[in-house]
Amino acid sequence: MxxxxxxxxxxxxxxxxxxxxxxxxxxxxxxxxxxxxxxxxxxxxxxxxxxxxxxxxxxxxxxxxxxxxxxxxxxxxxxxxxxxxxxxxxxxxxxxxxxxxxxxxxxxxxxxPPWAGGLELLSEAGRRIGSTLELHPTAREIVDVAVPRFADAGAIYVLERLLADDDRPAAETTAAGAGGGEAAGPAVVRRLAVAFAEDDPRGWSREFPVNEVIVYPPSTPYARCLATGRMVEFGGDTVQKTLAHRTGRLIEGLLDHVSLLAVPLVARGRALGFAVFSRKRGRLPFATADAALAAELAARAATCIDNACQYRREHRTATVLKSSLVPAAIAAPPGLQIAHRYLPARSGVGGDWYDAVPLSGGRIAVVIGDSVGHGVTAAAAMGQLRVAAHTLASCEFGPAEVLERLDAIAQDLHAAQFATCLCLVCDPATGRCEVACAGHPPPLLALPDGTVRHFAAPRGLPLGVSDRAHPPEYEQVTETIPAGATLALYTDGLVESRRRNVDEGIARLASALAASRSGTPEETADGVLALLSDQRGRDDIALLLIRPA
CATH class of the missing domain: 3.30.450.20 (PAS domain)
Structure with missing residues (x-):
């Protein structure tokens, strides 16, 4: 032949x-x-x-x-x-x-020919790996591409330190191949995905579960792979030593994997973890061409894992910031009912926030605001403004003075281009409210007879846009919440969209308030959000409903 x-x-x-x-x-x-x-x-x-x-x-x-x-x-x-x-x-x-x-x-x-299969494998890896920014699905995509075409088994391990959001420099997080030194300590990693080309993969998954944290001693090929930033090829005898304390049919089957590769996952000069590929008896052991293919596959996979890790850290940061923007609960004073809702944008945390501050004489100050933009920057700016507003309101400054002082603070917040805000002080005994507004959407008052009208709120400049040499003076007006009426404070995410302008959105909100007025404030809040469900997702939404008890 x-x-x-x-x-x-x-x-x-x-x-x-x-x-x-x-x-x-x-x-x-x-x-x-x-x-x-x-x-x-x-x-x-x-x-x-x-x-x-x-x-x-x-x-x-x-x-x-x-x-x-x-x-x-x-x-x-x-x-x-x-x-x-x-x-x-x-x-x-x-x-x-x-x-x-x-x-x-x-x-x-x-x-x-094998080289054609390698090109097809890399082509498929480019199509399938990185379809999501979620860490576990990304790891699963990697092993699904490699098994069984390239290997009989595969697993992805990521440094536990990275998953714990600990960015302190450490020996095991620096790839020697990118200029770092060898690590002397063990490798602490988490298994994110595993795949076996076997008749019953569920058994293997039970034996080697996802999310298991493993500590590999420095002498193991896995720790050496991380320390040096280079691929390590080893045989089944090493696996046997590693699993000497474990027994069972599946473990015995794993010992049939005689050719293994530990491939570092390196992105931006930092080792994120490693991938392990293995082949059983009866299949050719990994050759030079296979090692090159594994290195290319790992390089592509590492970029996607690095993106997923960054997204995970940013998502956690956004979650923490989000919790600081709105209180978990609001304690309404006697004679007043308050319902509140916050819905973040699907793209991440935004700048909507609100707060309620108890005052002397049974009164309460309610503040709601919205920073321009989205993401961590907007959230961080509004987090600072919320703390400042809470402090100013607790000092019992009037709403206009609270906004004036907030504007001075916003001038120093480089993260915020500008922000809208509304401050209200309510006396539950009389329903009397003092209101000042800094460019925020006007409150709506839903009356017991089913009509809805604007609640008096003078328009003022948004926070942070005026000249420091000529600070704005915010007007403060007095208005009353009648018995049985419901006052709605909200952010523009509830009333503005690409399909309709603010005025149309406010009209829709008024109709939703009228349709849901018969329930409790909590039921009304749920009803309003249900009727305006098409508004959700593009922008943050904050909604507060205030009703005299």
Missing amino acids: SERRPRQAAPVTVLLTPDGRITGWSEGAARLFGRGAGDAVGAPLTDLLDGLLGGTDAARPLMAALKRAAEGRPWCGVLPLPEGAGTGNGLAVACEPMTVEGGGAAVALTVS
Whole structure:
């Protein structure tokens, strides 16, 4: 057989019965095996593989794969070629189940050069890995691409320190290959994903669970991989030493994995963790070309994992900031009911916030605000303004003076371009309110008779936009909440969208308040959000309802 035959550039397709008898024969198969379709169809595949693979022992893994494929389980692998066949990597083979007319089972066998399979693997990795910024799904995408096409098992491990949001410099978080030194200590990592090309992957998942934290001693190939930033190839004897204290059928099966690669996951000069790939007996051990492919796959995977880690840290930061923007609960004074809701934008935390501050004489100060923009920057700015507003209100400054002092503070907040704010002080005994407004949407008053009108709130400049040399003077007015009426304070996320302007949105809010007025403030708040559900997602939404008891 010619040495050039295994170097076929085009894939070869053969259709087979479950027991390995040929039913279909492509032109590529005729060139590879040196037989025409007339001689091949009806013959057992083993007769053709004997000469190409050097005996039936080499073909045995393929015959087992055909049986599994006929049962609906596809298989990919590399079959060894005898010395002198012209390549040291073997023949890449894929077995895919298929159905034929009449409901019978068949198998499509695709043979291609190993280097073509590597390009296809990297192409698939580019399409599938990184479809989400969630860490665990990203890790799962990596092992799903690699197993079983590239390896019989794969796992992704990430440094526990990174998942704990600890960014302090540490030996194990710096890749030596990027200029760092070797780590002397153990590697503490978390398993994020694992995959086995086995009949019952659930058993393996129970034995090697996701989210398990493992400490690998410095002498292990895993710790050396992290310390040096270089790939480490090792054999099944190392696995046996590592798992010497564990027994069971699955562990014994794992010892059949005799060729393993520990590949560092390095992004931006920092080791994030490592990937482990293994191959069982009966499949070619990892060769030089496989190591290069694993390195390329790991490099792409590391970038996606790094993005996911950054997103995770930012999401946690946003969550912490979010909790500081709005109180978990509001204690309403006797004679007053207050319902409050906060819905963050789907794109992340924004700048909406509110607060309620108890005052002397049973009164209460209510403040609601909104910083321009979204994300951590806007949230951080409003977090500072909320603390300042709480302090100013607790000192019992009037609403106008609270806004004037907040404006001076906002001038020094470089993170905030500007912010809107409304401050109200209410006396539950009389329903009397003192109100001042800094560019915030006007409150709405829903009356018991079903009508809704604007609540008096003078318009003033937003916080932080005036000249420091000419600070604004905010007007303060007095208004009353009648018995049985409900006052609604809100941010523009509830009334403004790309499909309608603010005035149309306020009219819709008024209709929603009228339709939901018969319930308690809590029920009314839920009803309003349900009726205006199309507003949710683009921007933050804050809503407060105040009703005399």
